[in-house]
Amino acid sequence: MSILVVGSVAFDSVETPFGKAEEVLGGSATYFSTSASYFTDVKLVAVVGTDFPDIHIEGLKSRGIDVSGLKKVPGKTFRWRGRYDYDLNQAHTLETHLNVFSSFNPEIPESYRESPFVFLANIDPELQIKVLEQVKGAKFVACDTMNFWIEGKPDALRKLLKKVDLFVINEGEAREFSGTASLVKAARKILNNGPKTLIIKRGEYGALMFNHGSVFSAPAYPLEDIFDPTGAGDSFAGGLMGYLANTGDLSEANLRRAIIFGSVMASFNVEAFSLERLNSLCLNDIKMRYSEFKRLTHFEDI
Amino acid sequence: MSILVVGSVAFDSVETPFGKAEEVLGGSATYFSTSASYFTDVKLVAVVGTDFPDIHIEGLKSRGIDVSGLKKVPGKTFRWRGRYDYDLNQAHTLETHLNVFSSFNPEIPESYRESPFVFLANIDPELQIKVLEQVKGAKFVACDTMNFWIEGKPDALRKLLKKVDLFVINEGEAREFSGTASLVKAARKILNNGPKTLIIKRGEYGALMFNHGSVFSAPAYPLEDIFDPTGAGDSFAGGLMGYLANTGDLSEANLRRAIIFGSVMASFNVEAFSLERLNSLCLNDIKMRYSEFKRLTHFEDI
Secondary structure, three states: OOEEEEOOOEEEEEEEOOEEEEEEEEOHHHHHHHHHOOOOOEEEEEEEEOOOOHHHHHHHHHOOOEEEEEEEEOOOOOEEEEEEOOOOOOEEEEEEEOHHHHHOOOOOOHHHOOOOEEEEOOOOHHHHHHHHHHOOOOOEEEEEOOHHHHHHOHHHHHHHHOOOOEEEEEHHHHHHHHOOOOHHHHHHHHHHOOOOEEEEEOHHHOEEEEEOOEEEEEOOOOOOOOOOOOOHHHHHHHHHHHHHHHHOOOOHHHHHHHHHHHHHHHHHHOOOOOOOOHHHOOHHHHHHHHHHHHHHHOOOOO | OOEEEEOOOEEEEEEEOOEEEEEEEEOHHHHHHHHHOOOOOEEEEEEEEOOOOHHHHHHHHHOOOEEEEEEEEOOOOOEEEEEEOOOOOOEEEEEEEOHHHHHOOOOOOHHHOOOOEEEEOOOOHHHHHHHHHHOOOOOEEEEEOOHHHHHHOHHHHHHHHOOOOEEEEEHHHHHHHHOOOOHHHHHHHHHHOOOOEEEEEOHHHOEEEEEOOEEEEEOOOOOOOOOOOOOHHHHHHHHHHHHHHHHOOOOHHHHHHHHHHHHHHHHHHOOOOOOOOHHHOOHHHHHHHHHHHHHHHOOOOO
16 A cells, blocks of 8 residues: 655755765655655655756656655755764754745645555644645554644644544653653653554664553664664654555554564664665565564563 | 672662652662562672661561671761652762771672672672682672773773673663773673673663674663662662573573563662562562563564
């Protein structure tokens, strides 16, 4: 089954302890769709400026991503500049130029409206709601957000959460949104707001899923070096949603497998700048790392 | 098989977001031996002052802990005062009064010297080495340390590491000791210093074991509230070593099980101040939480 993703396509300039990259391809929808494309058909909705080179569009197409919803409009593409220090869980934003993204008003092409899976990447929750109004028949909707919207548009976010099946946020955001330090309590509060399932991303510490009273703890893959964490969360969501859409199975057991596939894709993504590593994978790499996650976490009953 | 533990017995005064406790029983050897006592015989070596009430000694005895190595000497017992904020991974030390502990020179009673398992809790690495010189026939030796010794006595610590099988430290200490931010690289450097196995404790994020080229990631138990983290690391080590000594099996599979038992004991310990929760367990509580760890981490092959 196919996935519709709505989010950003951007140019990132990133500095990490391991090097720097200037104006490389980034954006939540880019990372998500590249990651998900290993599992299923992806239909992308985003906006870029006239400075956006066709070669990047060709790159997305070559991964089978449907880009008929990628609008090119007069102006410059969204740009983000950030730095990571040795604490690679924490991005320090140096510059944000929304450019054409500031007037992004996602219109879902007719050919996308039957997508059973929908991922609303981190954009204004009012726009996320507008997207959902255009895809009434979605089978499974997931969304992300960020502290900016938690602080700036909490009511819209709460309204959105009543309409989604899965909410994916990071640890600090979960604490901020719920106003509680305990993640277990935070999860209960958030699930009371609507979504059936909550996934809390914890960077190099993995992820926690809260679902129907059960909790699943997934580790992160212990990498020699985390080269560049940019896009890890969206690669995670891409692997997760991609696997769910591929299998069409929304059981707890399959959600757990999907989280591991998400973690696999995130672990590859952080091995290089931009989409370098994500674009160079084969299915066997992905399956092998899935098995490594199994070995990493396995212990026997007593 | 029995375990010899050498460490501190202390009075702790602790403040957390959930309450405060004044002059309650604490100390690394106390937490360790109480935790390990659920699995095997424990022989404790420590020092207290004349202010140490017999009721605490009786409490340890009632858990079957051999206290013939617990010396009472003129002076006051070690006291520590600390505070935890909402980031419960980080203890803020307010006061440390070593008192009689400052001249601690552990003498291992004759009846203890055949203990096949030895745990050297966090004390001066020169003293840890002296202990090992008194128990030549140990089958499996584990040790802990802290940043104070990493900074103050790195050479003694390196010398000690050549003599131990298992080194248990926390994440920040692993990074500091190895001088590298990557835990995978840090682990390799530390294992090159001697120990066959390294366990890195990550507080509410669980633990990582590096052993013969394999890595095991254990989660922490997602608790509603972490009431007081004091003693979590030593309770962890107590469950881990206790299970290893109980089974006498040092295989990778059993080390993994032992880490889960350690995590189980730590998860109970943090549910209350001092040894309140650790002292009130039954074996069934421990086994049930082990099963919960299994459910928490289980995912199926693809």
